[in-house]
Amino acid sequence: MSVTTLSSPALTVRQPGWIARLFDYKPFLIVMCLAPAIGLLAVFLTYPLGLGIWLAFTDTTIGRRGIYIGLENFQYLLKDPLWWNAVFYSIFYTGIATFGKFALGFWLALLLNNHFPFKSLLRAIVLLPWIVPTVLSALAFWWIYDPQFSIISYLLVDVLHWRSSNIDFLGTPWPARFSLIAANIWRGIPFVAISLLAGLQTISPSLYEAAMLDGASAWQRFRYITFPMMMPILAIVMTFSIIFTFTDFQLVYAITRGGPVNSTHLLATLAFQRGIAGGELGEGAAIAVSMIPFLVFATLFSYFGLARRKWQQGEAND
Amino acid sequence: MTDVAASPGNSNVASATPDTMAWDSRARRVMMIYLPLSCFVLILLFPFYWMAITSFKPNAELLNYKEHNPFWITSPTLAHIKHLLFNTAYPTWLKTTMFVAIGSTTLSLFASTLAAYAIERLRFRGSPYVGLGIYLAYLVPPSILFIPLATVIVQFGLFDSPMALILVYPTFLVPFCTWLLIGYFKSIPYELEECALVDGATRLQILRRITLPLAVPGLISAGIFSFTLSWNEFIYALAFIQSGANKTVPVAILTELVTGDVYQWGALMAGSLLGSLPVALFYSLFVDYYVSSLTGAVKE
Numbered sequence: 001m002s003v004t005t006l007s008s009p010a011l012t013v014r015q016p017g018w019i020a021r022l023f024d025y026k027p028f029l030i031v032m033c034l035a036p037a038i039g040l041l042a043v044f045l046t047y048p049l050g051l052g053i054w055l056a057f058t059d060t061t062i063g064r065r066g067i068y069i070g071l072e073n074f075q076y077l078l079k080d081p082l083w084w085n086a087v088f089y090s091i092f093y094t095g096i097a098t099f100g101k102f103a104l105g106f107w108l109a110l111l112l113n114n115h116f117p118f119k120s121l122l123r124a125i126v127l128l129p130w131i132v133p134t135v136l137s138a139l140a141f142w143w144i145y146d147p148q149f150s151i152i153s154y155l156l157v158d159v160l161h162w163r164s165s166n167i168d169f170l171g172t173p174w175p176a177r178f179s180l181i182a183a184n185i186w187r188g189i190p191f192v193a194i195s196l197l198a199g200l201q202t203i204s205p206s207l208y209e210a211a212m213l214d215g216a217s218a219w220q221r222f223r224y225i226t227f228p229m230m231m232p233i234l235a236i237v238m239t240f241s242i243i244f245t246f247t248d249f250q251l252v253y254a255i256t257r258g259g260p261v262n263s264t265h266l267l268a269t270l271a272f273q274r275g276i277a278g279g280e281l282g283e284g285a286a287i288a289v290s291m292i293p294f295l296v297f298a299t300l301f302s303y304f305g306l307a308r309r310k311w312q313q314g315e316a317n318d
Numbered sequence: 319m320t321d322v323a324a325s326p327g328n329s330n331v332a333s334a335t336p337d338t339m340a341w342d343s344r345a346r347r348v349m350m351i352y353l354p355l356s357c358f359v360l361i362l363l364f365p366f367y368w369m370a371i372t373s374f375k376p377n378a379e380l381l382n383y384k385e386h387n388p389f390w391i392t393s394p395t396l397a398h399i400k401h402l403l404f405n406t407a408y409p410t411w412l413k414t415t416m417f418v419a420i421g422s423t424t425l426s427l428f429a430s431t432l433a434a435y436a437i438e439r440l441r442f443r444g445s446p447y448v449g450l451g452i453y454l455a456y457l458v459p460p461s462i463l464f465i466p467l468a469t470v471i472v473q474f475g476l477f478d479s480p481m482a483l484i485l486v487y488p489t490f491l492v493p494f495c496t497w498l499l500i501g502y503f504k505s506i507p508y509e510l511e512e513c514a515l516v517d518g519a520t521r522l523q524i525l526r527r528i529t530l531p532l533a534v535p536g537l538i539s540a541g542i543f544s545f546t547l548s549w550n551e552f553i554y555a556l557a558f559i560q561s562g563a564n565k566t567v568p569v570a571i572l573t574e575l576v577t578g579d580v581y582q583w584g585a586l587m588a589g590s591l592l593g594s595l596p597v598a599l600f601y602s603l604f605v606d607y608y609v610s611s612l613t614g615a616v617k618e
Contacts, residue, residue, distance in 0.1 A: 008561055026440060033436035034448065036429035037492050041455050044467065045489040049458060052466035060469075104358075111355045122359065124605040131608070133550040133599045135568040136590035140365040143372065143583050149366060154383050188360065194609060241459075247459035250552045254572055266551075268461035274559050275465040288462045299457060306558045 055285035062279040073286035083287065086265040090294075093181055093266060094246045095242035100185040101241060102234075105192025110226075112193065123194070130190040138254035141183040145255070149171045173263035176256055179263055183251055192237060199233035200226070223314035243295055267291050370469075373398050373588035376564045380584055382478065398584035408589065410563050411570040415549060416596075417568060418480050422487035423544040434499035435525055439511065449500060456493035463489070464557045471558050478560045486558070488546045494547070495540040502536030503529065539607045546597050567593040604618070 022028055060066030060101055077083040095287050112123060129137060144151055146169075153166035169179045203226065249268040252258065258265035258273060265273070267287055275284015372380065374394040379386040386392060402408045436442075437449045447535070467486060468477075476482035506529060514524045555566045562574055571589040575582070600606060 003616055008379065010577055020520060023522050026442070026521070029521050030436050030440050033432040033440065037433035037452065037496060038448075040425075040429055040485070040488045042491060044471070044486050045455055045458060045468070048463050049467040051470065052462060055466055055469070070324050107354070108358050108504060111351055111358070114351050116351065116355075120605075122355070123609065124602070125359060126362060127601075127605075127608065128366065128598065131546060132366070132594040132595055133552070133597065134570045135550075135572055136593050137365055137369075138573065139590045140369040144368060146583075149381060149383065149583075151388060156396060158383065163500065175442050184363070186362065189358075215377065243457060243459060247461035249461050250568075253552075253556075271461070271465065272553070272557070275606055281465055281469065284465045288465055291459075291462055295457075295462075 052285050053289055055282055056289040057286075058282045060281040060285075062281060066282050073283050074290070076283070077286055077290065082262055082265065083101060083272065083290075085262065085291075086267045086270040086287075088293075089177065089264060090246055090266045092177070093184070093248070094242060095187065095246050096182050097184040098238065098241055100181070101188035101192050101245075102238065105189045105230075105279055106183065108189060108193035109196035109200055111191055112197050123197070127190045127194055129187050130194075134187060134250040135254045137187065138183060138251050141186075141251075142170075142255045145179050147171055170256055171260055173260060176260055176264050180252055180255060184245065184248065185256065187251070188241060188245070192241065195232065195237045196230065199230050203229045230305075235302045242298045242302070246294060246298065331345045357507065369587045369591050369594075372583055373591045375584060377584060398582075398588040401585050402588050402592065405569070406575065406585075407562055407565075408592070411565055411567045412592075412596075414480055414564055415566040415593075417546050418425045418487070418555075419548040421480075421484035422491060422548045423541055425484060425497050426488040426491035426544050427489060427541055430495035430499055430540065431530070431533075431537070433492070434503055435529065437496070437499045437509075438503040439525075439529065440521070443598045449496075452493050452496050456490065458489075458496070460490065460551075460553050464553050468557050469553070477558060478564060480559075480560045480564055483548075483551075483555055483566070486554050487544075489552060491547060495544060498540045498543070499536050502533045506532045535607065538604065542600060542604045542607055547553065549597050 023032070055066070057070060058066030059069050059072070106277070108126065112119070116122075141151075150166060150169060152169075153163075156163045157166060166177060170176045172270060207225050207229070208221055210252055211225055216224070246266075247268050248266055249272065250265050251281070252264055252269050253272070256264045258269050267290065271284045271287040273284075274280050274287060323471045371389070371391060374396070375391050376393060376397065379392065394588075433448075433452065437445045437452075471477050471482045471486070474482075476485070510532075511524050512526055514528050519527070550568065550569050551566075555569045556573070559565050559569065560568070565574065566587075571586065571593060575586055575589055
C-alpha cells in the first residue's frame with residue numbers, strides 16, 4: 001500500500017519566479033489545497049455544531065443573546081409530553097421505514113440483478129423518486145392523501161368497493177403516522193436498491209456455481225452467499241439510511257407539519273417549530289442536540305457490524 | 319451475528335440438485351421477476367404520473383371523480399402552468415434556485431477537488447485522518463445544524479440572501495464530492511504523475527494538465543450530484559430565507575402557493591412538476607454518471 005512516493009524536491013527542475021517555487025513547496029501546497037474545504041467545513045459545520053451545543057444550555061431567543069442556564073432546557077424537555085411524543089415517533093418512524101426500505105429495496109435489487117430487456121432504462125426509472133426534490137414529491141403524496149379526493153380512496157371505494165367511506169389519511173394520528181412512513185419508504189427504496197445492486201454485482205458468480213454443485217437451494221444460496229457477502233455494504237447503507245431517516249424533516253413538514261394534534265412531530269420538525277418558528281433558539285437547539293445520542297448509537301452499531309464483517313472476510317483495509 | 323463459514327448444511331440438499339435447471343421456465347420467470355418488477359415500477363412512478371396529470375386537468379375534472387375518470391384527462395389545459403408562470407413569482411424562484419445550485423456546486427467542486435488531490439496525491443502524515451474527518455462531516459445531518467447556523471448566518475449579515483445558501487450547501491456537498499474524487503484519483507496511475515515530475519512539471523501543472531483531465535468523469539459525477547442535492551435542499555432554504563423573491567422552488571411552492579384552506583391542487587402540482595423537471599432532465603442526460611457515483615460513493 002504505502003510505496004515510497006518519489007517526490008523529493010531534487011527531482012523538480014527549478015522554475016523561474018518565487019510564486020511558482022512556493023506553490024511547488026509541498027507543505028505550502030497541502031495547506032493551500034486543504035484550506036477551502038477545511039475552511040468551509042470549519043466555519044459552517046464544526047463551529048455551528050459547537051455553537052448548537054452551547055445554545056442548548058442557554059435561553060437564547062431570536063433577537064436576544066441568552067445566558068447560560070445549565071440543564072434547564074433539557075429538564076424542561078424531559079417533562080414535555082410533546083418531546084416524548086416526538087422521540088417516540090422518530091424511533092417508530094425510523095424503525096418501520098428502515099425495515100420497509102431495506103426489505104423492499106433488497107427485493108428490488110435482487111430483481112434488477114436478473115437479465116431482462118431494457119435493464120438500464122428500468123434502473124434509471126427506478127431512481128427517479130430519489131432524484132426529484134423530496135418536498136415536491138411530498139406534495140404529490142399530500143394530494144394523494146387528500147381526505148376528499150384521494151386517489152387511493154377512490155380506488156378502494158368506487159372501483160374495488162372494498163370500503164364504503166374514504167380513508168382519512170392525515171386527519172387522525174395513527175393513519176397519518178403510517179401515511180408518512182409509506183411516503184418515506186417510497187422515497188427511500190431507490191437509493192437502497194441501487195446501492196445494494198452495486199453490491200450484488202460484485203459477488204463472484206463462481207460462488208453460486210460452487211454452491212449449485214454442492215446442491216444448495218435458492219434460499220440457501222441467498223442465506224449463505226448473498227446475504228453475508230452483502231453485509232458490509234448493507235451496514236454502510238443502513239447507517240446512512242438510519243441517520244437521515246431519524247433526522248428527516250422535509251416529508252413531515254411538507255405533508256402534515258407535525259399535525260394532527262402534534263402526533264407526527266419528528267425531533268427535527270419539533271426543533272424547527274420551537275426554534276425558528278417559535279423563536280426559542282435555545283430550546284430548539286436542545287431538541288436538536290437531543291438527537292445526537294441516538295445518532296451516535298446508530299452509527300456505532302452499524303460501524304461495528306461492518307468492522308466485524310470485514311475482519312471475518314479477511315479483506316484488507318481499503 | 320451469523321456464522322457464515324460454518325457448514326451450510328450440504329448434507330440434506332442432495333435431492334434438490336435435479337430441479338435447479340428447471341428454474342428458468344418461462345412462467346416461473348414471469349411470476350418471480352416480471353410481475354413484482356412491474357408492481358415496483360408502477361408504485362414508484364405513480365406519484366409522478368399523478369402529479370403530471372393533475373397539473374394539466376381543468377378544475378372541473380380535478381374535483382369530480384364521478385363524471386370523469388380520474389386517471390385520464392378529457393380536456394387538458396395549460397391554465398395552471400400559465401397561472402404559475404404569470405401570476406406568481408415562479409420564474410424568479412426558478413432563477414434563484416438555479417443561481418444557488420450552480421454557485422454552491424462550483425464552490426464545492428473547487429474545494430473538494432483540491433482537498434481530494436491533497437489527500438490522495440500529496441500524501442502527507444495524517445492525510446487518512448483528514449479524509450476520515452471530512453467523511454465524518456457527511457454524517458452530521460442538517461437537522462442538527464440549522465438552528466445554530468441560522469444565528470451564524472445572521473452574524474455574517476447574510477440572512478435572507480441566496481449567498482447564505484451558496485456558502486452553507488458545501489457543508490454537505492464537500493464531504494460527498496471529496497470522497498467521490500478521492501476514489502477517482504486513486505484509479506489514475508501514479509506513474510503518470512511521476513513521469514510529469516521527472517519531466518519538470520510543477521505540482522499545480524500536474525494537477526491541471528494530467529490529473530484533472532483524467533478525472534473528468536469523476537468531476538461530472540460530483541458536479542451533477544451536487545447540483546441535484548442543492549436543487550433539492552429544503553431545511554436550510556426554509557430557515558434562512560424569508561422574503562418571497564429569494565426563496566428556492568421547493569420552499570416557495572410550500573410556503574407561497576399553499577394558501578388558505580382550499581388548496582389549488584392544479585397549480586401546486588404544476589409547480590412541483592416544473593420544479594422537478596430540471597433535475598429530471600439533468601438526470602436523464604447523465605444517468606450513468608449518477609448510478610456510478612451513487613454506487614462508487616457507497617463502495618468507498
